[in-house]
Amino acid sequence: MNRWTSNWKGKIRLGWPPLGKNNRTRCSAEFRTLFVQLHAAEVHLERASVELEKQFLATSTELETLTRFGDEFVKQVETLVSLATGNECSNSTLSDAIQLVEQSTAFLVGCHQETDQMLELLRNYNAQIEHLLKVETELQSTMLPLKFVQTLFKQESAPLGHGIQEMFGALTHEIEELHNQVRDIFGTKFKQLEQTHETIGQVINQMVRQAQSLRQATAIHKAKIEASIETLKKEMTSNQQRDARLGQVSKDLADDVGQIVMGLQFQDIINQKLQHVRSALPQIEAKFNEFEAASDPAAASKPLQFLHQSCRLEAEQLQTAQAELAKVEASIQSGIQKVLGRLTETDSQCLSLGEFKLLTTSFDGMVQVLVEMIGEVRELVAATVASAAEAHEMLRPLGSLASDLTAIVRSMSSRIHLIGLNAQLQAARAAQDRRGAGLEVLSARTSEISEETNRISEQAATQLDAVAAGLAESVKTLGQLHADAQAQQTLMNEQGRTHEQALHAFRDNALETLRAMGASMDDIRTQTHRTLESVRFAEFHQVTLPALRTPLAAIAGVAEQWLEAHGAGTVQASLIDGFKRDYTMASEHRVYEGFASADGLSVSTAPTAESDANREIELFDDPPAGAEPALALPVGQTAETTPTVPDATPASASDLGANAELF
Amino acid sequence: MDLNANRKEQTLTIRVPGDLLSTNAEALLKEAGGLIDAADRTPQAWKILKLDLTAAKMVDSVGLNLIVTLLKRVQQRGGRMQIAYSSPNIFRTFTFTRLDKHVELVKVSTSQQPPLPEAPNAAPSPRRDLSA
Numbered sequence: 077m078n079r080w081t082s083n084w085k086g087k088i089r090l091g092w093p094p095l096g097k098n099n100r101t102r103c104s105a106e107f108r109t110l111f112v113q114l115h116a117a118e119v120h121l122e123r124a125s126v127e128l129e130k131q132f133l134a135t136s137t138e139l140e141t142l143t144r145f146g147d148e149f150v151k152q153v154e155t156l157v158s159l160a161t162g163n164e165c166s167n168s169t170l171s172d173a174i175q176l177v178e179q180s181t182a183f184l185v186g187c188h189q190e191t192d193q194m195l196e197l198l199r200n201y202n203a204q205i206e207h208l209l210k211v212e213t214e215l216q217s218t219m220l221p222l223k224f225v226q227t228l229f230k231q232e233s234a235p236l237g238h239g240i241q242e243m244f245g246a247l248t249h250e251i252e253e254l255h256n257q258v259r260d261i262f263g264t265k266f267k268q269l270e271q272t273h274e275t276i277g278q279v280i281n282q283m284v285r286q287a288q289s290l291r292q293a294t295a296i297h298k299a300k301i302e303a304s305i306e307t308l309k310k311e312m313t314s315n316q317q318r319d320a321r322l323g324q325v326s327k328d329l330a331d332d333v334g335q336i337v338m339g340l341q342f343q344d345i346i347n348q349k350l351q352h353v354r355s356a357l358p359q360i361e362a363k364f365n366e367f368e369a370a371s372d373p374a375a376a377s378k379p380l381q382f383l384h385q386s387c388r389l390e391a392e393q394l395q396t397a398q399a400e401l402a403k404v405e406a407s408i409q410s411g412i413q414k415v416l417g418r419l420t421e422t423d424s425q426c427l428s429l430g431e432f433k434l435l436t437t438s439f440d441g442m443v444q445v446l447v448e449m450i451g452e453v454r455e456l457v458a459a460t461v462a463s464a465a466e467a468h469e470m471l472r473p474l475g476s477l478a479s480d481l482t483a484i485v486r487s488m489s490s491r492i493h494l495i496g497l498n499a500q501l502q503a504a505r506a507a508q509d510r511r512g513a514g515l516e517v518l519s520a521r522t523s524e525i526s527e528e529t530n531r532i533s534e535q536a537a538t539q540l541d542a543v544a545a546g547l548a549e550s551v552k553t554l555g556q557l558h559a560d561a562q563a564q565q566t567l568m569n570e571q572g573r574t575h576e577q578a579l580h581a582f583r584d585n586a587l588e589t590l591r592a593m594g595a596s597m598d599d600i601r602t603q604t605h606r607t608l609e610s611v612r613f614a615e616f617h618q619v620t621l622p623a624l625r626t627p628l629a630a631i632a633g634v635a636e637q638w639l640e641a642h643g644a645g646t647v648q649a650s651l652i653d654g655f656k657r658d659y660t661m662a663s664e665h666r667v668y669e670g671f672a673s674a675d676g677l678s679v680s681t682a683p684t685a686e687s688d689a690n691r692e693i694e695l696f697d698d699p700p701a702g703a704e705p706a707l708a709l710p711v712g713q714t715a716e717t718t719p720t721v722p723d724a725t726p727a728s729a730s731d732l733g734a735n736a737e738l739f
Numbered sequence: 740m741d742l743n744a745n746r747k748e749q750t751l752t753i754r755v756p757g758d759l760l761s762t763n764a765e766a767l768l769k770e771a772g773g774l775i776d777a778a779d780r781t782p783q784a785w786k787i788l789k790l791d792l793t794a795a796k797m798v799d800s801v802g803l804n805l806i807v808t809l810l811k812r813v814q815q816r817g818g819r820m821q822i823a824y825s826s827p828n829i830f831r832t833f834t835f836t837r838l839d840k841h842v843e844l845v846k847v848s849t850s851q852q853p854p855l856p857e858a859p860n861a862a863p864s865p866r867r868d869l870s871a
Contacts, residue, residue: 427834438835441836587800
């Protein structure tokens, strides 16, 4: 048993080692010095707490701005992806342009069909003209005997009277003129018919060539647009996963921000913890005064035991608060970096949109395809106009030529018929003269030849009529085709230009959104830097809190030394649980319970009514197994205003500082 | 628009003086087409078309159409295309529109860009040819 002697009240107790007045005085002096430090630290803490609150507020403000930038960015992402993946395909920009291209393509296909029909007719007419050109030979061979008839008429009529000679002379003269007329017709007019035949041949070749080229181009064009539309439709159905992904980006971002907001709410927690510590300081100081006033060692040991335990407890609470604040600082900083990382990743993904095969806005996407197609269709329609115009110009004069030729052939036919009649008449007159038998035969023969020639001529005239009518109809059809093509060309020029502009505006909308996203990312990076700069809690947890904790630990140390030196125990049988009543945080309870169990003290685990009420205002409880993690409190809501959730398992209740999984 | 032909490297460089927008793209396309036609008439064939967009900060949809038109022309003759840029926005545009899969993008830092044109009375400074 140690013996202690104290003489600060002039009393000496036997049985204790004599220490003397100086030891007590020195001890008190040490305590006083430490309490001065403690007071100074407390004053500094008050100022620093205000500063800390400002810093949390500043971080909150900067985070708000960052969140706003982030939300704007996500909206831009949604717009961009929506445009690029054809979500807007149902809108009039793309669908109207598709309609114009499809309508123009249908027109071109119709033109091809009409052209084919036209070509068939022209080939038919050309064949008829070719046949007509053979009429010359037929006529020549049919009329050839007439030359001999002329001579025979002269011979047979020579011995006959002058009157008969004159009659047959006139007849032979008519026959001669007929020969001349036929020569004229075939020398000039039928030459023109040959040229017509040649021209129609050229028109046919040209139309065939152009039609082939146009048909190929139209077919390729038609296949391309059908394929593009088909692919786009397929892409649109697979784009539903896009919406889920975009929704996930928003959700993930909200979660990230929520984590930071939870961290920012730690400011309330630390305030409360420090308040609890500070509320214990007057009690601690009172115990020191009690120690100083104690008359004997036994009386002095009790307050010193209190000092020892309470100061150690509060120092440990401060140590925990210090560590938690450091953790919160790191967590907030990493949360901010995470937000930046997520947004940067989203931006990078938006640049590629690799999971989508076809984008409306890509260099080979629907916008580009449609712009090119409008240009191609415009050129095809223009080519059709030119082709129709050329064919029309070439064919137009031929219709009238055929008509002219028909009239000439019909007049020739009439003449031949008259010659035949005349020959019969002369033959009848000659028959009255018994010496005119030969003339009668010749006249009959002449009549036969003229009948045959007449038949051939009439047939040719009829065919020419048909060709003329057909050519006229073809010219009319070509004229109509030309007019239709011109109308389509006008439509293409007007509406095509309008649709091209609308398509470019559609793509420009996406490109402008992309540029805005780039600007947003610059803002986000700058704001991230600003927000990180605002997170400056280091001084508080590295300087301010240690400045308060150190003297407390030193007081406990001095008390311990004194107690050990005087043979008194450092542990009190009953735990000073007055401070425990103030605890509202699970971590405070844990520190207390850990402290108590380390000291081997009895701890009342049965929650008191007061402690239940305090526990009810825990900010964060561990959720039951399988439940969702706790959501961030809305900004402005504190622990006191949070709806209460009774804690069925107090041991597992945790506050923000102990929820490692949140960080 | 400047045109420069480097026979040794079989390259044709077309330098665009600024942004490629709807206000100037059609005229630039005609000019570029004419320049390429003229180059095609020379004996040495070119295989690489370098489009210098280092002075551009923006390419809009019509400008993009111009580039695609030039690209198709280059591809038809079996050549390839390079685009030099300095603005991050240009890079983003070409990446987003997937042109980067079909043309070679070459980043040029602003310090490497040729100097601005001199004042009319000043002596001309040598112009760096990116194709050299």
